[in-house]
Amino acid sequence: MAPPEGADAPAAPKADPKPSDPPSESIVASRTNKQPPAETLESLWVRRWVILSFWAVVACLGLPMWWKTTAIYRADLPLQDMTDWADGKICRPVFPLRIAVEASPQVQDAHRLIRTTQHALDDLNEFSAHHLRLILADLPLPANASQQAIIDGTSSTGDDQDIALSVRLIPVETGETPRSHLQPYAPTLDVYYSPNQIPSASSTASPLATFVAHELHKIFADEQARLSYLLSASSSGHATKWKALSAETAAELQRQSTRVLKYAPTYHLTFSLFTPTSVPSAWDIEPALRQYLTPLLESFATISNFTIDTQVQLYATFSPSIRQPEYDEDLKAWTLRKEDLSGFINAAEWPLSPSIGEGPTVNFALYVPEQSQSPLLVKENGASSWLVPQWGGVAILNPTSSAAIPKALAKEALVPAMQTFSNQLISLLGLPQTPASLPLRLSTLTRVRAASLIFSASSTLGALAQVYQKMPSIPVPDSVAKSVDLTLGHLQQACDHFRDGRFQGALEHARIAEAQAEKAFFERSMVGQVYFPDEHKVAVYLPLLGPVAVPLVMAALKEIKSGIATLRRR
Structure with a gap:
């Protein structure tokens, strides 16, 4: 039925668009042309100022x-002087020894005798750095004639401490x-001669002058060998002509140097009594040390000082790493093999601490074997x-x-051990075996120690x-620079004392120089910082600075790229 007239006709239903239908071209165009609003020039510069402010804070403050908080302070050091000392360019080692000749009143012209002896002595000398200067004792000189008098061999002794040896000419019939x-206990050489052996006014040589020259050369031959070996073995490169040493002498000096203790101003001596049983449990060590060792230590007082302590260790067993003593039918004694001597000291159980006292510790162990294993000797040489x-x-x-075995060892029973320990201490301290005079051997040790300390301090400066x-x-730090300055000053003073023949003073200054150089x-x-290289610093800072630096760097690159594009469009 038709709808009534005047009424609206119902709208026809619209077909739903299929989801698969593509959008129309007008819709796509509208969506494509839709852009964000253009950035204003003001906002652009605000962004750039913000980025620049961050970089300004980093560059001007961060x-x-x-840099200030992580900077490493390095004090200025005299590197050239340090290197020159290490290369031996500043101090030329010389050892002028003054020998005073005491002539009797019967010698009419003592000056001629000394000059003749000096010429003969110079002809025998093969070591130019070690020079023996003969002077006449008890002869006053004008103040302006001292230097030439020493050269001519006519000066007086002056300070007795500078005299290395006194030669007394004694006429006999x-x-x-x-x-x-x-x-043996004084630096004195007595020379006995007959009056007809004095050189005449017209002679240029005499048996007496030749004899004295050969005796002096023989007395100081060992010292010249030691000093020559020391100077040639040092890496200081001095341009001095060394005395040629035979292969046997060089090998012996090398062997001695391997057993000698490094020099120290103070040594600590530890005397220990070890026994595998409960006896002896005591020993009269203090009176034995006072009688047999203290005089020797007092003679070394000008070179080093010593402190002493003692201890007793009961039930001290052998180290399990060595063979137990074996009975030898030929020696009728219990024996230890030579290869086991190095492990004889049971360091794991015997209380021998190397850090007792101020300086290095020197250990002396007295072992009393039990009755069933006595006598106990070394198999190869029968030594004890x-x-x-x-x-x-x-x-x-x-x-x-x-x-x-007694419960306590008396002082008399310790005499062999004290003599043995004295000889061992002499060897460990590097005291020469010749000549027969103890003061001369000590003065030789003084010169050798002083020279070795100078070379050691110079080498340490070069390494630094x-x-x-x-x-x-x-x-x-500044403390290092201060120590270096002190080292250089004392090295120079030690070198000056060497040139003047004042070897005790040279030893004192060389000792201070060595200590300051080591310090x-x-x-x-400095030592702690060596173990933190630059790679370690990068590994520490990169995780901290990386997250902060990446945004700043990327923003700066973006703005630079944008600016370059703007310039190209213009």
Whole structure:
């Protein structure tokens, strides 16, 4: 039925668009042309100013603070002087020894005799750095003539401390002449001659002058060999003509140097009594030390000081790493093999601490074997004592009879051990075996020690200069620079004392120089920083600075790229 007239006809239903139908072109165009509003010039510059402000804070505040707080302070060091000392360019080692000649009133012209002897002595000398200067004792000189008088061999002794040896010319009527006698406990050489052996005014040589020259050369031959070996073995490169040493002499000096203790102003001596049983449990060590060892230590007082302590260790068993003693039918004794001597000291159980006292510890162990293993000897040589290089010495005290071992060792029973320990201490300290005079041997040791300390301090300065140049990342505090200055000053004073023949003063200054050089080289702040290289710093800072730096760098690159694009469009 048709709808009534005037009424609206119902709308025809619209077909739903299929989801798969593509959008019309007009809709796509409208969506494509829809862009965000253009950035204003004001907002662009605001963003750029914000980025620039961040970079300004980093560059003007962050980097200076980081540089200041992480900067390494390095004090200025005299590197050239340090290297010159290490290369031996500043101090030429010389050892002028003054020998005073005491002539009797019967000698009419003592000056001619001394000059003749000096010429003969110079002809025998093969070591130019070690020069023996003869002077006439008890002869006053004008003040302006001292230097030339020393050269001519006519000066007086002056200060007795500068005299290395005194030669007394004693005329005799009987006996073989010339002959000499070196006093064992005084730096004095007695030369006996007959009056007809004095050189005449017209002669240029005499048997007496030749004899004295040969005796002096023989007395100081060992010292010349030691000094020549020391100078040639040092890496200082001095341009001095060394005395040629035979292969045997060089090998012996090398062997001695391997067992000698490094020099120290103070040594600590530890005397220990070890026994595998409960006896002996005491020993009269204090009176034995006072009688047999204290005089020797007092003679070394000008070179080093000593402190002493003692201890007793009961039930001290052998180290399990060595063979147990074996009975030898030929020696009728219990024996230890030579290869087991190095492990004789049971370091794991015997209380021998190397850090007791101020300086290095020198250990002397006295071992009293039990009755069933006595006597106890070394199988290869039958000795009852041996030296441990750079450590100390060991002595075995075997009971003298089949009686029971006493509970306490008397002073008389310790005499062999004290003599052994004295000889071992002399070897460990590097005291020469010749000549027969103890004061001369001590003065030789003084010169050798002073020279070795100068070379050691100079070498340490050279090593410090190399570390300073090759490791710019380590800090160098002012204390190191102060120690270096003190070292250079005392080295120069030691060298000056050497030239003047004042070897005791040279030893004192060389000792201070060595201590200050070691103090500078082993400064704690420098040594610790060596183990933190630049790679370690990068590994520490990169995780901290990386997250902060990436946004800043990327924003800066974006703005730079945008600016370049804007310039190209224009």
